[in-house]
Amino acid sequence: MAEVTYLEALRQGLWEEMERDEEVFLLGEDVGRYGGAFKVTEGFQDRFGERRVIDTPISEAAIVGAAAGAAHMGMRPVVEMQFMDFIACAYDMLTNYVATARYRAGLSTPIVVRGPSGGYVRGGPFHSQNPEAGFFHTPGLKLVCPATVRDAKGLIKAAIRDDDPVIYFEHKYLYRRLKDDLGEDEEIITPIGKARIAREGTDLTIITWSAMVWKSLDAAQTIEKEDGASVEVLDLRTLLPMDDDAIMASVRKTNKVLIVHEDSRTGGVAGEITARINETAFEWLDGPIMRVTAHDTPVPYAPTLEDCVLPQTEDIVRSARWLLAY
């Protein structure tokens, strides 16, 4: 079978779920007739009709609120944010309403909110964000961040079937750059809450997710070739709930941890991972837990500036070397 892109795999996942369950429907800005700003839902309205692929006004809070209401009634809405940067406009609805619904009211709210996030595309401050940390701090939500073509498909399917609200952060840099052959035989579902060892290693663990998995793999390869050291790369795939078992198993194996994320440093998810390792596996560490992240600034527009603010492969190589030598 032919190779498909990350974007196409996501489309396939959405398509299959809509074929499987007629309670699944899509809503968002320009998702219908136009097929979405990045064409993720192109052709969906032709197949599934205007009742299941709904073009909405530019009203992120209302889109999420309406999805929540429909979900209470047993439907399975999938919301598109045109860019994940604009999920901020629905922050109240997601954190105060959606995330608390089960706990405070026993209400099931199985919605998925998905959309393009991430930088390296010269998109400037409002088309490059990774707005994961605020939602990571919100009990009641689940967060997934596919790094691979396979997980782009497997995680959207799992997210749609999940009985809790899931935010699905897809990475726009990976959309058309990643390709893989998914075969035809099996149904691909990536369980939520399960990390994946992207590369086996023995000397150091890089814990990462989304587009940073690829930079980390490149760095691991460089280090193996030039330094002869063996680096494990753990792709978390899900941030909430976090796969503590996979993290601790890798820590016990390599005894050194580097956390790599694209979001800025302060208050970023790396801090929480560090704390969990300290609480659970401190005695297994042979060095400090270190992190490679973006700097604490907005993501700037000019290529030179963006390259300075966001983590680069070379940063991971140098950090890993420093830690290996520790």
Place this chain on the structure above:
Amino acid sequence: MQRGAGVMTPTTRLSREQLLDMSYYLALTRSLEERLVNLYRQGKVIGGLYRSLGQEGESVASAYALEPGDVLSPLIRNLGSMLVMGAKPVEILRQYMAKETSPTGGREMNLHFNDLGLGYLGQISPLGDMISVMAGICLSFKVRDESRVGLVYIGDGGTSTGAFHEGVNFAAVQRLPLVVIVEHNGYAYSTPTSDQTATPRLVTKAKAYGIPGITIDGNDVLVVYEATRDAVEKARAGAGTFMIEVVTYRRKGHAEHDDQRYQPKEEIAEWAEHNDPIDRYTATLLEQEWVTRAELDDIARRVSTELNQAVEECENDPLPDGATALSRAYARPPQVEPLWFRRLDG
């Protein structure tokens, strides 16, 4: 912007010099965008390119109705408003090309920059946010008893945001001197206005906020000027917030990469052939014999020369030095420290 001088024309409050001045800004807006398209095709524009083709009239004329000291906040398609307020073509070019010399030093893109001294506050992308910020600017005018007015633009799509509602309501109930221009150009990205709001006339929203509003032909430059000037004068006199719905049409796609296949070709052609704001304005000026063809030709030459110079001046400017990205997140300290891994040797 030229002000005051000269003999008034019979049917408007504008002098001949001012009419020609608006012609200049209209031509400058359109030609600057055409230069940008060339640069975009050469790969020199770093991000997306957004056009205001067919909407230059409402931008230029509404901004022209302001007085020194007034402040406006443009959207992505209000290049003309920015130029009228005094933004320079070379600054716009540098912004699009992310040059070190750009007003934001490469931090931000296209029209997203400010000069509060000249009277413009750059937008951020999330639509609607600028309305309440402009309400706050007008609040400062009111509290300080200054005779200044604010003007803010919002698209037909942008009126669907919660931010629009909160911002206009806030300005209205506080009776702030703010003019809200609603640009009804038929589309928000691919979404036609009929899918955006159940009211065919966006100005009906003004009623709900208890403020006056009118709908006008957004491609009639003189009508936009007169209507905005009326609203600005009333706002300045203490009458509060106004809404003006300008009916116009987005002849290009949402951005340069958008093939606009959702816009009927005949619809685009109809507006291009019969309802171009610059053509209409020029025809009126000539018919009324307020200006001569030679004067307009002079303007075209001037615009062309100025833009040649502007492109030449900045085309080869460098991109900013990467490390400058870490400055200016805070007043103090003014520089974010490079992270630990950037301080490692080799």
